[in-house]
Amino acid sequence: MAAPQWAAFVGLTGLVVTAFLVLAWLSAGAVRDPPTIDWRFTPVGVDPGVQSRPVVHTRMLHPQLESISTASLLANVAVTQGLFAVVLVGGAVAFSIPPRAFGLGAGVTSGRALLLGLALGAGLWVANEASARALDVAGIEYDERLRAMLAPDSLAGWVVLLGVALPTIAAVEELLFRAAAIGVVAAGFDLSPWPLVVGSSVAFGLGHGAQGRAGIAVTAMLGTVLASAFVLSGSLLVVVVAHYLVNALELVVHEGLA
Numbered sequence: 001m002a003a004p005q006w007a008a009f010v011g012l013t014g015l016v017v018t019a020f021l022v023l024a025w026l027s028a029g030a031v032r033d034p035p036t037i038d039w040r041f042t043p044v045g046v047d048p049g050v051q052s053r054p055v056v057h058t059r060m061l062h063p064q065l066e067s068i069s070t071a072s073l074l075a076n077v078a079v080t081q082g083l084f085a086v087v088l089v090g091g092a093v094a095f096s097i098p099p100r101a102f103g104l105g106a107g108v109t110s111g112r113a114l115l116l117g118l119a120l121g122a123g124l125w126v127a128n129e130a131s132a133r134a135l136d137v138a139g140i141e142y143d144e145r146l147r148a149m150l151a152p153d154s155l156a157g158w159v160v161l162l163g164v165a166l167p168t169i170a171a172v173e174e175l176l177f178r179a180a181a182i183g184v185v186a187a188g189f190d191l192s193p194w195p196l197v198v199g200s201s202v203a204f205g206l207g208h209g210a211q212g213r214a215g216i217a218v219t220a221m222l223g224t225v226l227a228s229a230f231v232l233s234g235s236l237l238v239v240v241v242a243h244y245l246v247n248a249l250e251l252v253v254h255e256g257l258a
Contacts, residue, residue, distance in 0.1 A: 005095035006188030012091040013180040016084055017203055020176065023080075024207045077150075078160075078168040085172045088180055101187040102179040107234025117241025120229055124222060124242060125249045131218060151255035158256065162248055170244035177204045177223060178230040178239055197227040222246070 092102070100106040108116065150165075152158045181200040186193040205220025226239045233239075 003188070006097065006184070009091050009095040009097050009180075010185055010188060012095075013088070013176070013184065016087055016176060017181065017207075020084065021203065021207050024209055027210045078165045081168050081172040085168075085175060088175055097184055097188075101184045102175070103183050103230060103234055103236035103239075104179075108238070110237060113233065113235045113237040114241055116229075116233060116235075117238045118245060120225075120238065121242035121245025121249075124225060124246050128218070128222070128246065128250070131221075148255070151251060161251065166244055166247050166251075170240050170247065173204070174226070174230075174236060174240045174243055177201075177207075178227055179236050182227055182230060183236075193231045197224060197231060201227055 091097075107113070150161070152161050177200045181203070182193050182196040185191065185196055201220050201223035204223035205216045208215055208219040211219065226243060229242065230236065230239045
C-alpha cells in the first residue's frame with residue numbers, strides 16, 4: 001500500500017485534472033457559440049498542435065473579444081495554466097514526492113533528452129500533418145476557431161505566444177497528464193504505467209473538446225505517444241520539448257507563414 005502522502009498527492013492530481021476538464025468544457029462552449037463568449041474565464045485545453053487544416057484568416061467581431069489583445073489573451077492562458085502548476089508543485093513539496101517520480105533527475109541526460117524531444121516533436125508534427133490530410137479526404141474537419149483566435153497579429157504577440165504561452169501550456173499539461181497522472185501514480189502504488197497511459201491519454205483528449213470530435217481523437221492519440229515516450233525515456237523534459245515543438249510548428253506554419 002502506498003504511503004499516505006502519495007495517496008494524498010494522487011487525490012490532489014485528480015482534483016486538478018477535474019478542474020482542467022471543467023474549464024476546458026467551458027472553453028469549448030465559448031468557442032462553439034461566439035456571440036456569447038465570456039472572457040471572465042480563460043480557455044484551457046488549448047493545443048494548437050492538433051489542428052492542421054488551413055483556415056480562412058478572419059477575426060470574430062465580438063465586443064468582449066475586441067477589448068482584449070491577443071498578447072493579453074495568451075498571457076492570461078499562461079497564468080491560468082501556471083496556477084495548475086503551482087498547485088501540483090506545491091503539493092509535491094508538501095507531500096514529499098521525490099522529483100524522480102515526475103521524470104526529473106533520472107533517466108536520460110538533459111542534452112540527450114532535448115535531442116530526443118526535438119526529434120519526437122518533429123516526427124509527431126509530420127504525422128499530424130499526414131493524419132489531418134487523411135481526415136480531410138474522409139470529410140472530417142477540425143474546429144479551428146480556437147487556433148485562429150490564438151494566432152497573434154503582431155511581433156509582441158508572437159513573442160508572448162512562443163516564449164511564454166506555448167512553453168507554459170506544454171510544461172503544465174505534461175506535468176499533469178504524464179508526470180503526475182502516470183509517473184507519480186505508478187511509483188507511489190507500484191503499478192505498471194501502461195494502463196495509466198491509456199487513462200491519462202483519454203483524459204488528455206477530452207480536455208481538448210474545443211477542437212471538436214476529431215481534435216479530441218487526435219489529441220488522445222498524441223497523448224498516447226507522449227505518454228509512451230515518457231514511460232520509455234523516464235524523462236519529463238523529452239515530452240515537454242516534443243509537445244512544445246508540435247504546437248509551435250503548427251502555429252508558425254499554418255498561421256504565421258500563411
